[in-house]
Amino acid sequence: ERAARAAAPVGPGLLSDGTHIPLLANLGNADGAAKAAALGAEGVGLFRTEFLFLDATSAPSVGAQQVEYERMLREFAGKKVVVRALDAGADKPLAFLNDADEENPALGMRGLRSLRAAEGILRDQLTALANADAATDADLWVMAPMVATVEETRYFVDLAHSLGLKTAGIMVEIPAVALLADRVLACADFASIGTNDLTQYTLAADRMLGSVASYQDPWHPAVLRLVGATGAAGAALGKPIGVCGEAAADPLLAVVLVGLGATSLSMSASALADVRSSLAGYSLEQARQLAAIALAADGAASARAATAAAASTF
Ligand code: PEP
Numbered sequence: 001e002r003a004a005r006a007a008a009p010v011g012p013g014l015l016s017d018g019t020h021i022p023l024l025a026n027l028g029n030a031d032g033a034a035k036a037a038a039l040g041a042e043g044v045g046l047f048r049t050e051f052l053f054l055d056a057t058s059a060p061s062v063g064a065q066q067v068e069y070e071r072m073l074r075e076f077a078g079k080k081v082v083v084r085a086l087d088a089g090a091d092k093p094l095a096f097l098n099d100a101d102e103e104n105p106a107l108g109m110r111g112l113r114s115l116r117a118a119e120g121i122l123r124d125q126l127t128a129l130a131n132a133d134a135a136t137d138a139d140l141w142v143m144a145p146m147v148a149t150v151e152e153t154r155y156f157v158d159l160a161h162s163l164g165l166k167t168a169g170i171m172v173e174i175p176a177v178a179l180l181a182d183r184v185l186a187c188a189d190f191a192s193i194g195t196n197d198l199t200q201y202t203l204a205a206d207r208m209l210g211s212v213a214s215y216q217d218p219w220h221p222a223v224l225r226l227v228g229a230t231g232a233a234g235a236a237l238g239k240p241i242g243v244c245g246e247a248a249a250d251p252l253l254a255v256v257l258v259g260l261g262a263t264s265l266s267m268s269a270s271a272l273a274d275v276r277s278s279l280a281g282y283s284l285e286q287a288r289q290l291a292a293i294a295l296a297a298d299g300a301a302s303a304r305a306a307t308a309a310a311a312s313t314f
């Protein structure tokens with residue numbers, strides 16, 4: 001019985017064969033950091049910085065940002081913390097970054113696109129992060145949201161490195177970069193897959209629109225193939241591949257993501273215990289077998305059902 005094989009409620013993410021899959025927390029501010037650490041988060045896999053500034057009418061100063069970043073980094077001394085550059089636009093507009101009146105904001109000026117158009121804001125944020133990094137003991141990684149091209153990857157990673165940040169990568173949220181993962185990872189230190197947007201863009205279904213909500217299912221084998229392509233490129237190049245979308249919080253899908261090559265998983269802290277228990281029930285080889293079963297399905301529902309059926313026989 002899977003529950004009987006479950007790991008202790010708080011501890012590292014471990015497969016049954018001892019493979020370590022760090023389980024990290026998604027945070028939107030420093031307030032949740034202590035609770036996440038208490039629930040066993042081994043670090044932070046996604047710090048959504050835009051949530052700090054939703055009410056700001058002007059761009060936050062380097063100093064004001066540094067205070068917030070230091071507050072959060074202090075909770076994770078010695079641990080990995082992945083901070084995302086402002087992902088403004090679409091569902092999370094920021095007054096000081098987004099002024100366009102767009103008909104399709106999910107396909108418009110958001111994420112790295114807006115930051116690049118207002119490069120001073122990006123530089124200030126990366127400078128604040130570099131200062132906070134120097135003042136604290138966490139292992140700080142930075143990443144860009146909504147990256148579509150190799151050229152954008154190189155731009156962000158080079159800028160972050162030039163400002164003193166050691167580890168810089170991108171989010172894989174657009175199918176184009178998943179399909180070019182080998183090229184993208186050649187110029188990035190890591191990637192983190194955002195399955196929420198990756199699903200939205202793969203199925204061409206607005207994640208904010210209730211009438212198309214049924215498409216927003218990361219079990220869809222088309223999404224899983226893109227995850228697999230990214231995982232394979234990461235393995236070939238020796239680059240870490242995280243998953244930080246909602247998919248990582250689904251205990252069985254988490255196993256499939258590991259089978260597809262995810263090397264860490266990040267989720268809301270409340271999901272950590274169930275995912276930890278689930279991972280403990282499978283070896284890496286079994287996770288790969290389940291991934292192959294999910295990939296071979298022709299839709300999200302059949303992928304989920306076939307994987308659950310196979311998992312129950314292990
Ligand atoms: C994602 O798209 O999966 C993601 C983690 O980013 P957000 O949900 O903030 O867009």
Ligand code: MG
Binds near residue numbers: 173
């Ligand atoms: Mg996203």
